Amino acid sequence: MGKLGDMMNKAKEMAKGHPDQADKGVSGAERMVDERTGNKYDARTDKAADSVRRSYRDGGTTPER
Structure with a gap:
C-alpha cells in the first residue's frame, strides 16, 4: 500500500481510539465546507460526514451526535 x-x-x-475527538473534527470540516459553499451542498456534506463517522464507529450502531 502507498503512503x-x-x-x-x-x-x-x-x-477508532478517540471517536469523540474525531467527531469534533468531522463536524468542523463539515461546517467549514457548508460555510464556504453557502450551504449549497449541505445534503451531500451531511451524507459524507455520516459515512466518515460510520467508518470509525462500531458498525454504525453508535448514536450520532
Whole structure:
C-alpha cells in the first residue's frame, strides 16, 4: 500500500481510539465546507460526514451526535 493508504489507515485507527475527538473534527470540516459553499451542498456534506463517522464507529450502531 502507498503512503497515502498507510496514512489513511493510521488516521482511521486513531479515530477508532478517540471517536469523540474525531467527531469534533468531522463536524468542523463539515461546517467549514457548508460555510464556504453557502450551504449549497449541505445534503451531500451531511451524507459524507455520516459515512466518515460510520467508518470509525462500531458498525454504525453508535448514536450520532
